[in-house]
Amino acid sequence: MCTSIIENARVQGMAKRGDEWFPLSQAVVAYDHARHAPLGDVITLDFINTNLDPGARAGIELTLETAKELRAALDRAIAAAEFEEAEVRGKGSCSASSELRDEFAAGTSGMRVSGACSGRGLGHP
Amino acid sequence: MSFYRGMTCENVTIKGDKATPITAYVARPSGSGPFPGVVLIHHLPGWSEFYIETTRRFAHYGYLAICANLYEREGGGSDGNPDDVAAKVRAEGGIADSQMVGDTEAAVRWMRAQADHNGKVGLVGSCSGGRHAFIYACQRKDINACVEQWGGRVVMAKEELNARTPVAPIDMTKDLSCPLLGLFGNDDRAPSPEQVNQHEAELKKHGKTYEFHRYDGAGHGFFYWHRPLYRPEQAMDGWSKILAFLGKHLAK
Numbered sequence: 001m002c003t004s005i006i007e008n009a010r011v012q013g014m015a016k017r018g019d020e021w022f023p024l025s026q027a028v029v030a031y032d033h034a035r036h037a038p039l040g041d042v043i044t045l046d047f048i049n050t051n052l053d054p055g056a057r058a059g060i061e062l063t064l065e066t067a068k069e070l071r072a073a074l075d076r077a078i079a080a081a082e083f084e085e086a087e088v089r090g091k092g093s094c095s096a097s098s099e100l101r102d103e104f105a106a107g108t109s110g111m112r113v114s115g116a117c118s119g120r121g122l123g124h125p
Numbered sequence: 126m127s128f129y130r131g132m133t134c135e136n137v138t139i140k141g142d143k144a145t146p147i148t149a150y151v152a153r154p155s156g157s158g159p160f161p162g163v164v165l166i167h168h169l170p171g172w173s174e175f176y177i178e179t180t181r182r183f184a185h186y187g188y189l190a191i192c193a194n195l196y197e198r199e200g201g202g203s204d205g206n207p208d209d210v211a212a213k214v215r216a217e218g219g220i221a222d223s224q225m226v227g228d229t230e231a232a233v234r235w236m237r238a239q240a241d242h243n244g245k246v247g248l249v250g251s252c253s254g255g256r257h258a259f260i261y262a263c264q265r266k267d268i269n270a271c272v273e274q275w276g277g278r279v280v281m282a283k284e285e286l287n288a289r290t291p292v293a294p295i296d297m298t299k300d301l302s303c304p305l306l307g308l309f310g311n312d313d314r315a316p317s318p319e320q321v322n323q324h325e326a327e328l329k330k331h332g333k334t335y336e337f338h339r340y341d342g343a344g345h346g347f348f349y350w351h352r353p354l355y356r357p358e359q360a361m362d363g364w365s366k367i368l369a370f371l372g373k374h375l376a377k
Contacts, residue, residue: 002169002252002253002255002256002275002276002277002278002315002316002345003277003315004278004285006215008216026216028212028215028216030215032169033345033346033352033354034352034353035170035208035211036208038352038353039353040344040353040354046212046215046216048212048213048216050213050216050217053200053201054199054200054201054205054206054209054210054212054213055201055206055209057209057212057213059208059209059212
């Protein structure tokens with residue numbers, strides 16, 4: 001394949017090349033024939049900074065299946081991260097975090113949760 | 126067929142599109158010539174080892190060969206890692222078709238200025254380079270034969286067109302200026318067999334001189350010996366088709 005399947009995302013962060021880290025400007029997601037992996041067509045992830053030299057790049061080639069697994073892992077981690085962020089904003093916290101996370105994800109958490117965990121969440125007396 | 130095991134290889138600087146200096150790799154067979162010329166247009170993975178080696182391969186078969194670095198402007202110079210440079214090009218939306226034409230024209234001009242050149246030039250490209258070779262053959266009249274290997278996006282939907290690729294190559298077919306050889310894998314999806322059929326129908330419609338060869342059991346990039354895409358039997362047959370085609374059209 002010689003596709004035009006290319007998606008760009010602005011990203012803020014850093015990536016590693018060799019022994020050094022460089023600031024990122026962009027992530028490029030593509031589906032095309034692999035350049036290095038001993039595979040046919042792959043999802044390619046390039047974390048790059050086009051303002052720097054072309055070597056400012058962390059490149060990854062994944063099978064479509066494992067790319068889906070990565071996406072699912074990202075979704076799970078992001079859902080958990082958003083829950084944690086919400087805690088900081090005052091929704092509270094408690095040891096039954098997985099249960100609360102489920103409630104949070106389902107949109108059913110609220111004052112009941114905060115009350116149950118009083119004393120642990122930031123900003124709660 | 127004569128083989129030229131001796132050759133001289135070097136980087137030269139040519140004046141590319143808008144007079145921008147770019148590097149090109151040259152392989153010159155040993156001997157006095159005159160030699161027919163081959164201009165190679167590299168693929169999306171860039172000015173890669175595969176293309177440098179293929180340039181030498183043409184010299185082995187008695188062609189004066191040149192391959193310009195179409196991604197030179199993206200940085201790295203002649204020593205840049207082709208993978209990284211190609212990734213940068215992809216991130217920035219690819220190179221403009223017009224810039225490719227300007228750079229390739231410079232390589233053709235370089236070829237025609239060589240004392241040991243026989244005055245005939247063939248253009249060869251694969252993948253995006255196959256598409257580019259076809260575009261060049263439609264926009265310029267200074268080459269004698271064109272080899273398009275599995276050129277993707279010759280057929281393009283309107284929504285794929287943009288400032289860098291403003292016209293679908295298939296819509297340039299009426300202007301094709303030289304004989305065309307096309308090699309395609311039937312398992313490829315870009316170009317798909319249906320797109321290859323459309324490509325061929327347009328060539329027929331305009332009465333162009335062409336020959337298409339479609340290979341079963343092969344997909345995209347079946348010449349790439351370093352990739353799982355490699356299909357030795359189909360690739361060797363494809364090479365024989367290329368050498369026969371160029372031998373016919375580039376002989377003096």
